[in-house]
Amino acid sequence: MEGGSNRYDGKLDFTYKNNPISIAQMKEWEDATWAAGIEEEPVMRRAGKAVAEVAEKVTKEGDSILVLAGKGKNGGDAIYAAEYIKERNVTLVKITDAQASIKDIDEFGGECIIDGLFGIGLNRPMEGGWKGLTEAINKKTYLNPNLEVVAVDTPSGLDGDSGEALGGLAVKATITVTFGAIKKGMLSESAKPWVGSIIAAEEVGLLPYPFK
Ligand SMILES: NC(=O)C1=CN([C@@H]2O[C@H](COP(=O)(O)OP(=O)(O)OC[C@H]3O[C@@H](n4cnc5c(N)ncnc54)[C@H](O)[C@@H]3O)[C@@H](O)[C@H]2O)[C@H](O)CC1
Numbered sequence: 657m658e659g660g661s662n663r664y665d666g667k668l669d670f671t672y673k674n675n676p677i678s679i680a681q682m683k684e685w686e687d688a689t690w691a692a693g694i695e696e697e698p699v700m701r702r703a704g705k706a707v708a709e710v711a712e713k714v715t716k717e718g719d720s721i722l723v724l725a726g727k728g729k730n731g732g733d734a735i736y737a738a739e740y741i742k743e744r745n746v747t748l749v750k751i752t753d754a755q756a757s758i759k760d761i762d763e764f765g766g767e768c769i770i771d772g773l774f775g776i777g778l779n780r781p782m783e784g785g786w787k788g789l790t791e792a793i794n795k796k797t798y799l800n801p802n803l804e805v806v807a808v809d810t811p812s813g814l815d816g817d818s819g820e821a822l823g824g825l826a827v828k829a830t831i832t833v834t835f836g837a838i839k840k841g842m843l844s845e846s847a848k849p850w851v852g853s854i855i856a857a858e859e860v861g862l863l864p865y866p867f868k
Pocket residue numbers: 682686696699700703726727728729730731732733773774775776777778779780781782783786808809810835836860862
């Protein structure tokens with residue numbers, strides 16, 4: 657898997673130029689970008705737009721999309737995604753009380769969920785309401801195999817380095833739209849049940865890929 661054009665045996669084909677990286681490398685790349693004076697907001701916008709484009713691709717006009725936005729920047733990307741999605745019924749849920757938002761998932765009968773709960777800021781297994789939200793998403797997928805679940809950057813709960821679900825639980829995405837470069841754990845066997853197809857949105861306005 658060294659550069660060039662690589663294929664993944666998921667539902668959507670993908671290609672990527674940048675080699676897979678660790679979470680530490682992703683953070684280093686981001687920090688170098690901000691240190692160079694590039695603003696964060698336009699980067700988040702482009703990340704959100706990439707997610708919106710994928711969500712549009714896997715749905716049709718008039719379909720319903722539930723956008724779940726967590727408390728960090730992963731949620732920020734999801735909020736921009738909601739803004740950019742066109743000609744769909746978009747419901748944005750900004751999660752302040754995770755437990756209370758479970759009902760928003762339980763009551764959702766639409767075609768696509770966007771998972772912006774946690775990205776590379778995840779540092780422990782999800783518990784309580786966060787665990788409940790994730791289980792509610794996965795239950796929907798189980799009951800409706802046609803449901804598209806688009807993960808923002810990483811499926812929430814997945815450790816991007818090891819490709820393991822922390823505490824054994826992550827969102828079961830059908831598609832993961834990851835930013836900058838694929839996180840190396842996503843290509844491991846253990847990540848397969850969670851990541852679905854991987855799409856690398858490499859051009860989100862960061863500095864050029866800094867690693868060899
Ligand atoms: N890499 C890029 O080029 C860009 C990435 N972006 C997005 O930013 C997220 C990472 O955002 P961050 O705010 O650092 O973290 P999260 O949103 O993943 O998490 C928020 C926050 O939650 C806390 N936390 C961690 N684990 C748990 C847990 N199990 N339960 C409860 N709370 C938890 C922790 O404090 C985190 O900081 C990245 O994935 C991209 O989506 C930007 O858009 C810029 C470009």
